Amino acid sequence: MKKNEIDYTLYLCTDRELMSTETLEEAVERAIKGGCTVIQLREKNCTSQEFYETAKRIHEITKRFNVPLIINDRVDIALAVDADGVHVGQSDLPAAVVRSIIGGDKIVGVSATNLSEAKQAVLDGADYLGVGAMYQTDTKTDAQTVTMEELKGIRSAVDVPIVVIGGINQKTLDNFKGMGIDGLAVVSAVIAADNIEQAAQDMAAAFRE
Amino acid sequence: MKKNEIDYTLYLCTDRELMSTETLEEAVERAIKGGCTVIQLREKNCTSQEFYETAKRIHEITKRFNVPLIINDRVDIALAVDADGVHVGQSDLPAAVVRSIIGGDKIVGVSATNLSEAKQAVLDGADYLGVGAMYQTDTKTDAQTVTMEELKGIRSAVDVPIVVIGGINQKTLDNFKGMGIDGLAVVSAVIAADNIEQAAQDMAAAFRE
Numbered sequence: 001m002k003k004n005e006i007d008y009t010l011y012l013c014t015d016r017e018l019m020s021t022e023t024l025e026e027a028v029e030r031a032i033k034g035g036c037t038v039i040q041l042r043e044k045n046c047t048s049q050e051f052y053e054t055a056k057r058i059h060e061i062t063k064r065f066n067v068p069l070i071i072n073d074r075v076d077i078a079l080a081v082d083a084d085g086v087h088v089g090q091s092d093l094p095a096a097v098v099r100s101i102i103g104g105d106k107i108v109g110v111s112a113t114n115l116s117e118a119k120q121a122v123l124d125g126a127d128y129l130g131v132g133a134m135y136q137t138d139t140k141t142d143a144q145t146v147t148m149e150e151l152k153g154i155r156s157a158v159d160v161p162i163v164v165i166g167g168i169n170q171k172t173l174d175n176f177k178g179m180g181i182d183g184l185a186v187v188s189a190v191i192a193a194d195n196i197e198q199a200a201q202d203m204a205a206a207f208r209e
Numbered sequence: 210m211k212k213n214e215i216d217y218t219l220y221l222c223t224d225r226e227l228m229s230t231e232t233l234e235e236a237v238e239r240a241i242k243g244g245c246t247v248i249q250l251r252e253k254n255c256t257s258q259e260f261y262e263t264a265k266r267i268h269e270i271t272k273r274f275n276v277p278l279i280i281n282d283r284v285d286i287a288l289a290v291d292a293d294g295v296h297v298g299q300s301d302l303p304a305a306v307v308r309s310i311i312g313g314d315k316i317v318g319v320s321a322t323n324l325s326e327a328k329q330a331v332l333d334g335a336d337y338l339g340v341g342a343m344y345q346t347d348t349k350t351d352a353q354t355v356t357m358e359e360l361k362g363i364r365s366a367v368d369v370p371i372v373v374i375g376g377i378n379q380k381t382l383d384n385f386k387g388m389g390i391d392g393l394a395v396v397s398a399v400i401a402a403d404n405i406e407q408a409a410q411d412m413a414a415a416f417r418e
Contacts, residue, residue, distance in 0.1 A: 047301065048283075048300070048301040048302050049299075049302065052302050073257055075285035075288070076285035076288075076310060077302075079284070079285075079310045080302055080306045088257075091256040091259070092256065092257040092258055093257050093261050093286075094258070097261070
């Protein structure tokens, strides 16, 4: 999978605590069938072995559907399962260090909450940015929010793809029309939905429109 | 530092919660001055960024004294700071995977609680084994203990250096005389001592005797 051909339309961040299905594998497969175009595996509170085993299983699914798998935070897990890339926040390993460890071919995504973080991330070699939180959410209650004005500033300052994150759902996605963003990053709007496939389909369709 | 020339005599695992000094840097420097020959940096409950920043600072110290720095669990942190190696337990990344990520020149250490884990670790490319817990400790209250008989079995089955861990202190170290082990892995016996330097010096001297 070439990293400059990634479709960022509907970018799912997993969250075990929120999923409506019994297994993460099932949730991810349904999300992809519905139209999620990127999967970011996010695991906290587990051992490295568990993270690794989960990542291997999820990677089998994403490979089957030719959808990129991005590992949250843990570059070693990404390397261990030969994932498509890694996503780091501002309190993870610095993006430039991640790039030096993971090499040029893998995707490096970086969370940015303001213009200066966004610019720095691109300088450090980020392939895309996750900008947010756009809204306060239950998933990350301590998240700083980004205004539409700030998002505009970031969009005009950087060339890499931007996905917005934080409170993105069918009600809020219309607010991003004309903002020039490349995709919607979702957590609960898809993974907590009673019908994950339908939720993904609706959001991907609404965004493409 | 060539990995087959490592002196495993007194192998310190750090533990922020137990240290008698104000900073980890101070504890590590004193431990090395006293005679610790290997430092394993173990950080739980912190962000990847904090682990990375700490590892960089500790690595400056270990390099100054030409003592190897081993990172616990996190292969990415080891790569990020170019540490001398990584140590994995049975619930971390599999040793064979660690070896494939980190390359042949770095030290890979593996915790083993029995003969079969010890043999497997060596097959998977371990450069040394941490065998234990030899005694119940406050540091790891859920640790399985290894009997002296089991330690003997492991010693005769594998050729790599063995350090014993778990309840190793000035009272217990005499029990390992004639066991053919290569070093003592300590946590609280050194890092929680009022005089870290003296504690390290006494233990290293007693072991060499």
